[in-house]
Amino acid sequence: MKILVCVKRIPDPDESLKFAGGGLDYSASKWVPNAFDEYAIETALRLAEVVGGTQRLAEVIVLGIGPESQRQQLTQFLAMGADRGIIVDADPDKLDTATVSKLIAAVFKKEAADLLIAGKLSQDNEGGQVPQRVAGLLDVPQASFAATVEWDQAAKALTVGREVDDGVEVKRVPLPAVVSVDLRIVLPKSVKNGSTPATHAYQEGPRLASLKGITMAKRKPVAVLKPSDLGVAVGTNEQVVGVAAPPARKAGQKVKTVEELFEKLTKEAKVI
Amino acid sequence: MSKVLVILETAGGQIRPHCLPGITCAAEIARATGKPLHLLVLGAQPDAAAQAIAAAGYGAAAVHTLAGPTLEPFTAEAWSDAIIHAARTLGASVIGGTASSTLRDALPRAAAVLDAPLVSEVVKVKSGDTFVRPISAGRALQDQKVNAGTFFFTARGTEFEHAQPTGAVPVQAVAAAAANTRGAVVQGVQKTESSRPQLTEAKVIVSGGRGMREGANFKLLEQLTDLLGGALGASRAATDAGMVPADLQVGQTGKIVAPELYFAVAISGAIQHLAGMKGSKTIVAINKDAEAPIFQVADYGLVAKWEEAVPRLVELIKARKGA
Ligand SMILES: Cc1cc2nc3c(=O)[nH]c(=O)nc-3n(C[C@H](O)[C@H](O)[C@H](O)COP(=O)(O)OP(=O)(O)OC[C@H]3O[C@@H](n4cnc5c(N)ncnc54)[C@H](O)[C@@H]3O)c2cc1C
Ligand SMILES: Nc1ncnc2c1ncn2[C@@H]1O[C@H](COP(=O)(O)O)[C@@H](O)[C@H]1O
Numbered sequence: 366m367k368i369l370v371c372v373k374r375i376p377d378p379d380e381s382l383k384f385a386g387g388g389l390d391y392s393a394s395k396w397v398p399n400a401f402d403e404y405a406i407e408t409a410l411r412l413a414e415v416v417g418g419t420q421r422l423a424e425v426i427v428l429g430i431g432p433e434s435q436r437q438q439l440t441q442f443l444a445m446g447a448d449r450g451i452i453v454d455a456d457p458d459k460l461d462t463a464t465v466s467k468l469i470a471a472v473f474k475k476e477a478a479d480l481l482i483a484g485k486l487s488q489d490n491e492g493g494q495v496p497q498r499v500a501g502l503l504d505v506p507q508a509s510f511a512a513t514v515e516w517d518q519a520a521k522a523l524t525v526g527r528e529v530d531d532g533v534e535v536k537r538v539p540l541p542a543v544v545s546v547d548l549r550i551v552l553p554k555s556v557k558n559g560s561t562p563a564t565h566a567y568q569e570g571p572r573l574a575s576l577k578g579i580t581m582a583k584r585k586p587v588a589v590l591k592p593s594d595l596g597v598a599v600g601t602n603e604q605v606v607g608v609a610a611p612p613a614r615k616a617g618q619k620v621k622t623v624e625e626l627f628e629k630l631t632k633e634a635k636v637i
Numbered sequence: 638m639s640k641v642l643v644i645l646e647t648a649g650g651q652i653r654p655h656c657l658p659g660i661t662c663a664a665e666i667a668r669a670t671g672k673p674l675h676l677l678v679l680g681a682q683p684d685a686a687a688q689a690i691a692a693a694g695y696g697a698a699a700v701h702t703l704a705g706p707t708l709e710p711f712t713a714e715a716w717s718d719a720i721i722h723a724a725r726t727l728g729a730s731v732i733g734g735t736a737s738s739t740l741r742d743a744l745p746r747a748a749a750v751l752d753a754p755l756v757s758e759v760v761k762v763k764s765g766d767t768f769v770r771p772i773s774a775g776r777a778l779q780d781q782k783v784n785a786g787t788f789f790f791t792a793r794g795t796e797f798e799h800a801q802p803t804g805a806v807p808v809q810a811v812a813a814a815a816a817n818t819r820g821a822v823v824q825g826v827q828k829t830e831s832s833r834p835q836l837t838e839a840k841v842i843v844s845g846g847r848g849m850r851e852g853a854n855f856k857l858l859e860q861l862t863d864l865l866g867g868a869l870g871a872s873r874a875a876t877d878a879g880m881v882p883a884d885l886q887v888g889q890t891g892k893i894v895a896p897e898l899y900f901a902v903a904i905s906g907a908i909q910h911l912a913g914m915k916g917s918k919t920i921v922a923i924n925k926d927a928e929a930p931i932f933q934v935a936d937y938g939l940v941a942k943w944e945e946a947v948p949r950l951v952e953l954i955k956a957r958k959g960a
Contacts, residue, residue: 378908382776389777466749486890491772493757494745497713501746506821507713509742512883524824528883529738532828536712539820548873548890549883603754606767607780614915617936623949626921626939634919634936636898637865637954
């Protein structure tokens, strides 16, 4: 089994935004992996490893579409335990979502991968669409917003608990397939691969890289491709024409007692 | 002439109310582009719902149905096939609807197959090709322009009014097409049953956070919720800890809500939480930490422990209702 995991680098979401010239200035930003992609790699590693054994059930490849300088974020995932990396080197400002999706689909085909695991959302531009697009381009089934995944190795299928608006939907998808992961995929018992004891509880959240992992990551191969190597023309059918800060909420007030709060809600805001 | 086509979801022979803001957004795009507005109902037997929707009209030229046994239960795979087929048959060049978990799943897939851009979570229609959408957990608003003959959109439900009935329009059937789940099987949906209004529809929301400590303590918040006829919400920390079901999460990755009145109880106010509730009309924060960032967006902030504040508030509201 071959699992391809997406990693997108984003400006640190804890930094405050700098508005400049009708856009956002990221020139001084610290770049970090998108949180949902950290969840994606954690999911892949839980599927691939057998806790208590040495056997590996899958090869895990991390893929980033963007400038070659994102190698650092890719290396972070290699240090967590991924086997190798691929960068498709392209200027992110010249790539639209459709093209990013085509590039990921092209790598999936080139690698003859069985499973793509991506985040459900980029924290910066919040498209929420790349994994679904890739599934459409590959014409394979998709399980979006995954909170749990169970791998049925014999049937070559995944049973996925998807967080939908009114509850959790259970969807079974045959491989090859695309899964996008939601927050709760990194709870201790969200991922089951059929080989690690089902009772095993993982740490909560994505794992930290070990010292050994960090040393080994430097020796793991990272291939750098150009969009043209994949036969994908870089186009742009969408364009950002302005960015502005949202209107601020007007300053509120502190109340000292519950009675005062009640008074304000009934007489001033008139909402009760 | 090319059309603006809205994909609707139905239940029990009726439109699901969360779809109504998507129609309003589409109507604005229709006005800006000069294209007529059309509605599409998918399902195994969409006719009854389509008739009910056509009776209301919602400013559309017609309601179309596309029937197929694989369209229920919903899968992104079969719906994407059906949407593409309907768009081609009807000559639709703008396709969208409310950003529900259903359309967020199916529309990008269809857009990719048609090699069309998709503008997600539109909050404002600036012109026929330029839309405003929030990014970075609502800390910025981006104007996005599409350069394509065909494009898709999803509309943020809290930012558009519910479409209103305008008068009856005809129902037309689109000939069935192959819609295929690609081997995917939906085994069921564990629904969170609740007699309370939907989070995205509620006028009042009472949300609890990590500071509630355990699920049993939410009983107190439920009392407040029910007194006000509202819906219960939560932060990620509370849902992750299993205090309440995951679909109660409010925030960047949960529900986006904008009620008249929002209570944040024992919630610190992380940007990802604020992203989901900042649009609320009146925000009340109850938190024991005076420095909690939630107070920066609260209209009324009370520095107190919920153990003391909430029971007293419940008492006061009860007394008023009784009077
Ligand atoms: C990618 C990503 C997406 C996310 N999406 C979301 C999202 O959609 N929604 C969301 O909510 N979060 C989201 N988060 C998580 C978010 O960053 C915060 O971790 C989370 O909102 C914190 O929840 P909280 O405020 O309940 O907990 P905490 O931050 O731990 O705050 C608890 C608060 O309770 C107060 N408190 C404690 N005891 C009492 C008491 N007895 N009485 C009164 N007050 C008390 C404390 O003072 C504190 O302010 C996301 C995070 C990431 C990385
Ligand atoms: N440039 C990129 N490189 C690699 N993966 C990406 C890229 N953009 C998006 N993705 C993946 O697609 C997911 C959803 O992104 P988006 O559709 O932009 O919200 C992300 O969490 C990533 O897993």
